[in-house]
Amino acid sequence: MTPQSARRRDRVRQETLAEIHAAARRLLVTQGSAAVTINAVAREVGMSGPALYHYFAGHEELVAAVTADFYQELAEQMRAARDAQPPGALDLRLLAACRAMRVWATTHRAEFGWIFASPIAPPDRRSGSTRHEAGQRFEQVFLEPIVQLWQTRPFPVPDLSDLPPSLRDQLRAYSAEIGAVLPPEAVHVFLSCWIRLYGLLCMEVLHQLDFAFSDLEPVFEECLRDLADALGLDDRG
Amino acid sequence: MTPQSARRRDRVRQETLAEIHAAARRLLVTQGSAAVTINAVAREVGMSGPALYHYFAGHEELVAAVTADFYQELAEQMRAARDAQPPGALDLRLLAACRAMRVWATTHRAEFGWIFASPIAPPDRRSGSTRHEAGQRFEQVFLEPIVQLWQTRPFPVPDLSDLPPSLRDQLRAYSAEIGAVLPPEAVHVFLSCWIRLYGLLCMEVLHQLDFAFSDLEPVFEECLRDLADALGLDDRG
DNA sequence: TCCATCTCCTTAATGCCTCTAAGTTATCTT
DNA sequence: AAGATAACTTAGAGGCATTAAGGAGATGGA
Numbered sequence: 001m002t003p004q005s006a007r008r009r010d011r012v013r014q015e016t017l018a019e020i021h022a023a024a025r026r027l028l029v030t031q032g033s034a035a036v037t038i039n040a041v042a043r044e045v046g047m048s049g050p051a052l053y054h055y056f057a058g059h060e061e062l063v064a065a066v067t068a069d070f071y072q073e074l075a076e077q078m079r080a081a082r083d084a085q086p087p088g089a090l091d092l093r094l095l096a097a098c099r100a101m102r103v104w105a106t107t108h109r110a111e112f113g114w115i116f117a118s119p120i121a122p123p124d125r126r127s128g129s130t131r132h133e134a135g136q137r138f139e140q141v142f143l144e145p146i147v148q149l150w151q152t153r154p155f156p157v158p159d160l161s162d163l164p165p166s167l168r169d170q171l172r173a174y175s176a177e178i179g180a181v182l183p184p185e186a187v188h189v190f191l192s193c194w195i196r197l198y199g200l201l202c203m204e205v206l207h208q209l210d211f212a213f214s215d216l217e218p219v220f221e222e223c224l225r226d227l228a229d230a231l232g233l234d235d236r237g
Numbered sequence: 238m239t240p241q242s243a244r245r246r247d248r249v250r251q252e253t254l255a256e257i258h259a260a261a262r263r264l265l266v267t268q269g270s271a272a273v274t275i276n277a278v279a280r281e282v283g284m285s286g287p288a289l290y291h292y293f294a295g296h297e298e299l300v301a302a303v304t305a306d307f308y309q310e311l312a313e314q315m316r317a318a319r320d321a322q323p324p325g326a327l328d329l330r331l332l333a334a335c336r337a338m339r340v341w342a343t344t345h346r347a348e349f350g351w352i353f354a355s356p357i358a359p360p361d362r363r364s365g366s367t368r369h370e371a372g373q374r375f376e377q378v379f380l381e382p383i384v385q386l387w388q389t390r391p392f393p394v395p396d397l398s399d400l401p402p403s404l405r406d407q408l409r410a411y412s413a414e415i416g417a418v419l420p421p422e423a424v425h426v427f428l429s430c431w432i433r434l435y436g437l438l439c440m441e442v443l444h445q446l447d448f449a450f451s452d453l454e455p456v457f458e459e460c461l462r463d464l465a466d467a468l469g470l471d472d473r474g
Numbered sequence: 475t476c477c478a479t480c481t482c483c484t485t486a487a488t489g490c491c492t493c494t495a496a497g498t499t500a501t502c503t504t
Numbered sequence: 505a506a507g508a509t510a511a512c513t514t515a516g517a518g519g520c521a522t523t524a525a526g527g528a529g530a531t532g533g534a
Binding site for chain 4: 246249250253284285286288291
Binding site for chain 1: 353354369372373376400401403404407411414424428432433435436437439440443445446448449450451452454455456458459
């Protein structure tokens with residue numbers, strides 16, 4: 001066998017794939033989600049329609065692949081911002097990750113919106129799907145510093161026995177799913193923070209707050225202060 | 238003139254219009270948002286394609302009209318739940334409206350999702366659009382009891398001078414927009430509550446919390462307790 | 475070196491979609 | 505009764521997703 005050729009062929013394929021992803025993204029950003037069609041993307045990269053089926057099983061798969069890119073890029077940005085802070089400064093690291101999330105979301109509105117409102121319904125949450133895994137990695141960036149925080153300076157948590165049984169069970173299940181790095185009651189705090197943060201960005205990007213706000217930055221900062229409070233952080237960041 | 242005939246013709250038109258709305262909704266619920274096409278809707282009501290253009294300028298307008306229906310029905314349900322409580326029980330009235338919102342959202346997932354993730358991007362927030370007005374009425378159902386609450390038993394508010402100037406300006410602007418029925422600092426509390434409540438439902442319906450929760454009812458109830466706290470409500474409801 | 479094979483791409487074709495145009499029929503209006 | 509209007513039809517252009525069939529060139533074994 002000639003690994004030389006095989007390698008080259010593979011490299012070309014990867015380059016084409018990257019071009020396709022870039023073209024799809026360009027179309028999304030410049031012309032909206034409806035413009036991301038197989039044909040348009042193909043045109044953009046100089047192929048004709050059906051050629052894309054050598055790279056994706058269909059439109060849905062293309063969308064999923066691009067969505068996974070976005071998750072990854074977002075997670076990467078957050079991770080970078082987080083890791084730009086000193087390893088010991090857990091507070092700063094967590095806040096930096098949060099702020100990086102909003103910065104990415106607002107500077108990449110189309111992409112961020114695409115993440116949770118892509119034209120594919122219902123959202124593909126199958127375990128094992130590329131998108132699901134990318135989403136997991138994204139959540140992970142938050143989870144990690146919170147776990148560290150929990151281990152070095154535990155934040156206040158509710159008493160498990162005060163929570164409704166149904167909620168308790170779900171917290172236990174998720175705690176198990178993440179490898180029990182957090183006990184259920186700490187999972188509860190983590191998820192509450194996540195919901196407030198991500199929910200706010202979700203509404204912002206979907207224009208659900210335009211009726212009252214033109215700039216959500218101070219609202220986001222206030223949300224961060226709330227979370228810092230809940231986690232016992234020093235939020236002078 | 239024969240108002241008799243004119244009235245009849247108009248009645249028939251309204252009936253057809255209602256049939257169209259119903260068909261679009263049926264398609265949305267049973268086959269997802271992508272199935273709501275002009276052609277499919279027309280087929281459903283027994284007309285052929287272009288006939289629908291006598292009722293809507295195009296696909297986008299049809300979508301907007303159906304979306305407005307949903308806003309209206311949701312607002313109606315909330316209002317009904319609210320008004321089923323005694324006029325004096327502001328706490329119960331507010332909580333009832335919130336719970337009705339979630340009940341409608343979860344029993345009409347497709348419709349609720351359609352409200353903020355309809356295939357039309359960017360969301361149509363033009364003042365004067367049917368959808369914008371419907372949205373306003375929807376928010377109104379919340380605003381009203383909060384205004385009453387504010388007038389009869391003011392809830393704690395932040396000091397305006399503690400807020401960043403940009404936020405202050407936006408709160409002032411929105412306060413003015415709603416006719417100054419709430420001062421800016423009370424608007425801040427109102428909007429914070431709204432964001433948490435609506436944001437949670439938004440994430441639930443868009444499947445953004447499936448990774449951890451299968452039933453968000455207890456999470457929603459906890460959120461309600463937080464809001465009740467913030468508003469000084471009696472939340473034994 | 476030759477030839478089978480595989481990869482990547484093409485065109486053709488089906489059937490769906492949106493939307494416009496033109497024509498028909500039934501229903502007002504006067 | 506005659507003209508106007510509303511509601512609908514079919515025809516058709518142009519785009520999209522997807523499948524099928526085929527061609528050109530690189531790969532790789534003989």
